[in-house]
Every structure is written in structure tokens, then in C-alpha cells.
């Protein structure tokens with residue numbers, strides 16, 4: 001079995017995801033040194049107060065010096081700029097990975113900066129919450145969750161095995177996918193649900209002037225579930241929308257067509273069509289539960305407070 005231990009890990013970006021990785025690395029003793037870098041001094045100070053690493057710097061280039069594993073955990077739109085900053089300081093033989101929610105764009109942004117001899121393995125843990133910042137992270141976030149790698153053609157199998165061992169040590173199940181396929185799958189299972197949530201909560205907010213706060217006062221659990229997703233970080237989700245544009249637009253077109261079908265069935269009182277669709281969708285949740293997958297969203301307010309970083 002490949003050893004998951006690294007001499008030095010550099011974490012660039014220490015928000016929800018970066019800080020959760022830091023907590024797991026510390027708890028499981030997966031590195032001798034953990035250098036942490038983020039561009040804001042306030043966030044860096046907070047990371048130090050939380051004892052998330054062994055050294056702290058606003059210079060990403062300084063943080064990655066001598067690191068065996070570098071994990072970039074910043075909004076996807078910032079990936080290219082971070083790769084450019086750190087490239088000259090990366091150690092030969094180091095593994096460079098990321099956690100971004102979109103993959104083709106991150107590869108296009110980072111790959112051109114990756115020096116010879118550095119193993120670039122794009123990744124995406126399918127685990128998170130609507131919160132952000134170093135206080136929002138928690139130990140065990142990745143346990144039982146998928147982490148998808150989208151390796152590039154020339155990826156070294158030994159480096160891939162080492163990174164796989166690392167994520168498995170965090171409790172994740174690892175899978176590999178082509179980046180374009182990843183982006184399509186995530187567009188429907190993750191990006192569209194967030195966009196729909198932002199939209200429905202926005203619509204309800206617009207209606208509020210008409211209904212004089214009844215929207216909030218009487219909001220039942222269905223609407224509350226949407227407000228959790230719609231409370232997700234605006235920078236992160238702006239970047240996801242801009243960097244998975246084609247797949248999201250394709251899924252939104254399909255979604256709109258299917259919504260029009262539903263709208264028509266309601267208009268014309270076609271109860272059988274409604275009943276058939278609702279029966280089919282109920283089966284989907286039942287089969288997910290039967291397969292033993294956790295379908296429930298993280299609890300409201302269970303893990304820390306929402307912090308801007």
C-alpha cells in the first residue's frame with residue numbers, strides 16, 4: 001500500500017476546504033510540516049490562531065518551497081494566477097493538485113504554468129457546505145465522500161497512487177474521470193441545484209414586497225433547503241458559473257424544456273403526467289437511500305460560523 005505521509009504539504013487558500021484538509025492532516029499526522037498561504041492577512045492570522053499549520057505566509061511562492069504536496073484551494077477563477085505565482089518555486093518531483101469545483105477550466109488555467117518534473121493532478125472532493133472561511137472547516141468533512149481526479153495524459157502513476165493514498169487517508173473514495181465528463185456531471189448534480197436555489201430565493205425576495213414578509217414568515221422546509229444552498233459563497237459560485245459555462249448552459253436548456261413540460265401539464269390539468277413524473281423522481285431518492293448513500297444535506301448551522309475570508 002502506498003504511504004499517505006508527506007514531508008511538507010503546502011496549502012494555498014485556507015477557507016472551508018483548505019482548512020478542513022489542514023485539520024485532517026494534523027489529526028492523522030499526514031505531514032511533518034504544513035505551510036499555509038492565503039492572500040488576506042486577516043485569514044492567515046485566523047489560520048494561525050486555529051493552529052492549522054506549522055508556518056504561515058501571504059506569499060504563495062514562499063509557502064510551496066520544498067513542499068512535496070501542494071494543494072490549491074482557491075475560487076476556480078483564481079487558479080491560473082496562483083499557478084503562475086508558485087510555478088518558479090515548485091520543487092522537482094512535487095505533486096500539485098487542486099480542489100476546484102470545475103475541472104476543464106482549472107486545467108486550462110494551471111497546466112501552462114506547471115514546470116517539467118512537477119506532477120499536476122487536478123482533483124475535486126465532492127464534499128462541502130454553504131459556509132466559507134477557515135472557521136467553517138472541520139475534521140472529517142471528506143469521510144465517506146467521493147474525490148474525483150481528472151488526470152492529464154502524462155500523469156505519473158506513482159504520483160497518482162500517492163495522491164490517492166492521501167485522499168483515502170482522509171476517508172474519501174477516489175474515482176477518475178475525464179475533465180469534460182466531470183464538468184457535465186457536476187453541472188447537473190451540483191451547479192444547477194445551486195443556480196436554481198439562488199434563483200428561487202431571489203424570486204421569493206422580489207415577491208416579498210408584494211406579500212409583506214409572508215415569504216419568510218411561512219417558509220416551510222422545502223424553501224428553507226433552498227435558502228441553505230443560496231447562502232453559499234458568492235465569489236466561489238460566480239466563478240463556477242463563469243468557468244463551467246458551456247456545461248451549465250446545456251443543462252439549463254434541458255432543465256427549461258422539462259420545466260415547460262411540467263408547466264403545460266399544470267396548465268391543462270394533466271394530472272397523470274404530473275403523477276408519473278413525481279413517482280419516477282421519488283423512486284430516485286429511494287434507490288439512492290437503498291444504495292446506502294447519504295443523501296441528506298449537512299445540518300443547518302452544525303459546523304462553525306459563516307466567515308468571509
Ligand SMILES: NC(=O)C1=CN([C@@H]2O[C@H](COP(=O)(O)OP(=O)(O)OC[C@H]3O[C@@H](n4cnc5c(N)ncnc54)[C@H](O)[C@@H]3O)[C@@H](O)[C@H]2O)C=CC1
Nearest residue numbers: 013014015016017073074075076078100101128129132133
Ligand atoms: N465550498 C464547498 O462546499 C466546496 C468548494 N470546492 C472548491 O474549493 C475551492 C475553495 O472553496 P472554499 O474553501 O469553499 O472557499 P473559501 O471562500 O472558504 O476559501 C477560499 C480561500 O481562497 C483564498 N482566495 C480567494 N481568492 C483568492 C485569490 N484571488 N488568490 C489567492 N487566494 C484567494 C481565500 O483567502 C481563502 O483562503 C473552490 O475552488 C471551490 O470551487 C470544492 C468542493 C466543495
Ligand SMILES: O=C(O)C(=O)Cc1ccc(O)cc1
Nearest residue numbers: 101125126127128129130297
Ligand atoms: O453544500 C452543499 O450542499 C454542497 O453541494 C457542497 C459542495 C459545493 C461545491 C462542490 O464542488 C462540492 C460540494
